[in-house]
Amino acid sequence: MELHILTFSPTGTSRKVAEGIARGIDCPVAHMTDITHKEAGQQVFGDSQPLLVSLPVYGGHVAPMALKRMEGIRGSNTPAIAVVVYGNRHYEQALEELAAFLSERGFRIVAAGTFVGEHSYSTEQTPIAVGRPDARDLEFAGLFGQEIAKKLKEGSGDEEVVVGTIEQPEQDAMTMQNFKQTVMTWMKSGLQMPASPLVDASLCSACGICADLCPSSAIDRNSPQETDASLCIKCCACVKGCPSQARTFPTPFARLLADNFNIRKENKFLV
Numbered sequence: 001m002e003l004h005i006l007t008f009s010p011t012g013t014s015r016k017v018a019e020g021i022a023r024g025i026d027c028p029v030a031h032m033t034d035i036t037h038k039e040a041g042q043q044v045f046g047d048s049q050p051l052l053v054s055l056p057v058y059g060g061h062v063a064p065m066a067l068k069r070m071e072g073i074r075g076s077n078t079p080a081i082a083v084v085v086y087g088n089r090h091y092e093q094a095l096e097e098l099a100a101f102l103s104e105r106g107f108r109i110v111a112a113g114t115f116v117g118e119h120s121y122s123t124e125q126t127p128i129a130v131g132r133p134d135a136r137d138l139e140f141a142g143l144f145g146q147e148i149a150k151k152l153k154e155g156s157g158d159e160e161v162v163v164g165t166i167e168q169p170e171q172d173a174m175t176m177q178n179f180k181q182t183v184m185t186w187m188k189s190g191l192q193m194p195a196s197p198l199v200d201a202s203l204c205s206a207c208g209i210c211a212d213l214c215p216s217s218a219i220d221r222n223s224p225q226e227t228d229a230s231l232c233i234k235c236c237a238c239v240k241g242c243p244s245q246a247r248t249f250p251t252p253f254a255r256l257l258a259d260n261f262n263i264r265k266e267n268k269f270l271v
């Protein structure tokens, strides 16, 4: 058995989770398709090579750019492991969406997981799930991997899971309601959100690392202080990766999320 990993991971957490699960499965990783900077292309997977897909949650959905870049993949009754990584708020429709996307393309969902990664908007002043996946998360990812390996080896690997039955993260209903209420009020009042990260020109050394990190080529390598807001997906890879902290994404969501979702959520899996 050889594992194939497919991930989209601007700030690296979805990829880390996938690698943690793969270590638990303990079989050679035949191929890693990282679609953060490119399309997956027209890839067809056989039925003997399980596909582990690990993608981030944006606004309760799978990051749209990831699904777009995966449009050309096809399975032929291929076992797939669907994993979504979210920033300690909630993943909402994302896992079901990913499972449906894979099923429609010829994959069988034999296992699924919901994992927490440091929120893309997390900063020192507004910490949200800082440092996750941490050692405890990766240990859990390894355990998940071991369960997947057992299932695939024992021949029960044919059995699909119903992703909707995965255990939900613990969440106080009132906090979630207040969060949604605040967001609705913001939307109604027309509150302006930053369309892309801001650059402090006095700190920027024009090294171009941000342009290399940007999954949507929204930053011009020759003048990295310019960001094309129409291309920016607000993933914050450039903010987190800037060596001189010249880039910030001052969204009011950061404070709201940090205040409301500061209780650690645990990862869940279904095999």
Ligand SMILES: Cc1cc2nc3c(=O)[nH]c(=O)nc-3n(C[C@H](O)[C@H](O)[C@H](O)COP(=O)(O)O)c2cc1C
Binding pocket: 008, 009, 010, 011, 012, 013, 014, 015, 055, 056, 057, 058, 059, 060, 061, 085, 086, 087, 088, 089, 090, 091, 116, 117, 118, 119, 120, 121, 233, 234, 235, 236
């Ligand atoms: C535009 C955007 C929307 C997001 N929406 C959610 C969300 O609805 N729920 C949540 O818990 N986290 C949300 N996050 C946080 C990411 O899911 C989380 O930080 C994830 O670990 C990022 O994955 P990556 O490191 O692979 O890029 C959002 C992040 C971004 C950039």
